[in-house]
Amino acid sequence: MQDATQTRASHGTLAGIRVLDLTAVLMGPFCTQILADHGAEVIKVEGPEGDTTRQLPVSPAPGLGAMFYNLNRGKRGLALDLKREEGRAALLRLAARADVFIHAMRADAMARLGLTYADLAAVNPRIIYANVYGFSRRGPYAKGPAYDDTIQAMSGMASLQGRMLGTPSYSATLVADKVSGLTALYAVLMALLHRARTGEGQEIEVGMFETMANFVLTDHINGALFDPPKGEPVYGRAASPNRRPYRTADGWIAMLVYTDKQWRAFYEAAGQPAWMRDPRYATLKDRAPHVSEVYGHLAETLLDRTTADWLARCTAAEIPAAPVNETADLLRDPHLEAVGFFIEQETAFGKVRFPGMPAWFSRTPGQITGPAPALGQDGRAVLAEAGFSEAEIDALAACGALILPADAT
Known part of the structure; x- marks a missing residue:
């Protein structure tokens, strides 16, 4: 059993990579969870209200819902009010020494905040700037809201489920969020590889709709791959109503x-x-x-x-x-037990059991370094390490641009 209070040490393939994570809910945090598991220093930047998943049940303490607790494990917590110029300026100072900046806000919101790729590249030309949201800003849906359910519907996935079940249906797991998070992960890693080869930073974009259209059509493009079409875009075996347990x-x-x-x-x-x-x-x-x-x-x-x-x-x-297992069966599966899949840790709220990392490395294994942070938990330390003086940190807190836990003010 690991001790979650241990000092975060350099570990894994991504040791030395610093990430500013402005994402929330599931898609972006799933991407950055994996970055953190494999050694990146991920600084979760939240607004004054925090990530909404903090409030989802069940929770060991206020503001630490189970989904949040798992998705944001191993990250450091910083809370800034980016609508205040002082908060924006503090974030830009942090961006000057970051490798990756990832957010899930619409393009017009980032423009109003003055936090576009051009703004960050001006202080750090080597930065990888990742936009992750519902729809590419290059298309007519750019400003539309997007959730896992609506993207499953728009991508054809719900209707394909309907062929099997008799009525359109969603997957019982948030597949659009997670597949999009994995897509964002490999996009960030490829951009980091390009930078390692050339020194060039760049902007990348991952849309949930485009991701799931690709995901669904990988097999279901079928006869529509050809022009003229040789059949409908459905892989019959996968969508058969008799393909089921x-x-x-x-x-x-x-x-x-x-x-x-x-x-x-x-x-x-x-x-x-x-x-x-x-x-x-x-x-x-x-x-x-x-x-x-x-x-x-x-x-x-x-x-x-x-x-x-x-x-x-x-x-x-x-x-x-x-x-045909229940999800509860996974918690006592003999194979998962044998490979050490679940990682147990002692925390301030008792023992927790994290689902582990599916990829194994012989030389650079990942490590779950601790639970998710309380809102603003590491604000003082993160800013001090970035060169902020104690007086500057106090001033940020006094004007409301920096939100600190009640016991750290």
Whole structure:
């Protein structure tokens, strides 16, 4: 078990990279969480009210909701009122020594604040300036609000779910936010690589809508890839209403019988080798036009035996199959336990268990260095390290540009 009170030490691939993180909620904080896990010094810059996810239940203390606590682990907390000129000036001083500046505000809001790429590049030409928001500012939707649900709908994802479920539906996890956060992550890393090679900073932009359009159409572009189209932009197997966990005699099972070899093995495991002679099922090419019918037949067959029986038969036949877990099952999964996936830490509010890092490095492993900060928790230290005098820090706090915790004023 790690001690969350330990001194933050340099660790990971991104040790030495300094990030100013003005994002909130999920998309941006997920990107910067991973940066922090892998050694970057991430300074979370919040306004006087703080990130809205601070207020989401459940919470070990006021202002530390569980989602916030996880997404902002390992970051340092600074609270500035950027509508005050003093707060803006303080942020620009910090930007002069930062490597990455990432925000999730609309372009016109950043222009009003005087915090555009041009403003920051004027004090630091090497900075990587990342815009992450709903829609690219280059298109007609630029000023529209965007949330995970609306982006799932606009990107076609909800309607694809409807093909399976009978009515349009959202994914039960905030997939648009998280996929967009990962896209922002690789965009920042590529920009840092370019800077390492050339010395040049640059501005980058990641829109949730564009990200999810790319994500959905990677497989579902299908026949619409060609001109003239050779079919609708839907990958039939993925959107089949019979592609789902299947009922067994006593529960549920997830199974994907895909290749010809796997189907032959399944026919034997099911005791129905004659099916292979059916021209609709013989080969992958034959099955593709009848995919819903094929999966429907599979669903009927699986009702005959228990989940444990089918799992044993599939394991023996090397057919991909798995139990249908609840999220609570992940907390006691033997594989996740064996690889040390969950990281437990002692904090001021007791023991916490963070979901760990999925990527493993032999030479530069990441590390969860501590829980999320209280609002403004590290304000004095961050500014002092950036060269602000004690008198300057006191003046910022006195005029309301710097928000400090009650016990640090």
